[in-house]
Amino acid sequence: xxxxxxxxxxxxxxxxxxxxxxxxxxxxxxxxxxxxxxxxxxxxxxxxxxxxxxxxxxxxxxxxxxxxxxxxxxxxxxxxxxxxxxxxxxxxxxxxxxxxxxxxxxxxxxxxxxxxxxxxxxxxxxxxxxxxx
Numbered sequence: 001x002x003x004x005x006x007x008x009x010x011x012x013x014x015x016x017x018x019x020x021x022x023x024x025x026x027x028x029x030x031x032x033x034x035x036x037x038x039x040x041x042x043x044x045x046x047x048x049x050x051x052x053x054x055x056x057x058x059x060x061x062x063x064x065x066x067x068x069x070x071x072x073x074x075x076x077x078x079x080x081x082x083x084x085x086x087x088x089x090x091x092x093x094x095x096x097x098x099x100x101x102x103x104x105x106x107x108x109x110x111x112x113x114x115x116x117x118x119x120x121x122x123x124x125x126x127x128x129x130x131x132x133x
Contacts (some may be wrong), residue, residue, distance in 0.1 A: 006057035020062065027058040 004014040010026040012018050018026070032048040
């Protein structure tokens with residue numbers, strides 16, 4: 001689908017340059033207006049075709065969304081994802097060691113609390129079974 005047709009379907013002028021958020025808002029609005037579940041049975045096939053057309057327009061505009069630069073020319077927006085290559089190579093031990101100490105401390109305190117609770121329970125309710133500790 002051509003981008004001019006897609007803009008027209010979503011309600012933009014053919015020479016406009018909408019942002020991703022504007023495209024998303026227009027898609028949601030148009031999709032809600034023409035959703036097949038909102039129409040009676042005899043109009044359902046027409047609304048399904050409109051809905052598919054709107055979805056196709058959104059996918060074609062969403063994949064190549066353009067934004068305006070300060071100088072007025074339209075440019076393709078570059079979005080970087082992931083972690084930079086040189087980040088975090090030398091600081092791994094600074095994160096790992098305190099985390100391990102935190103885990104070890106939690107386990108040891110849990111063991112102490114369990115032992116205290118066991119001794120308190122044994123003192124309160126002594127058992128006379130020779131096979132239990």
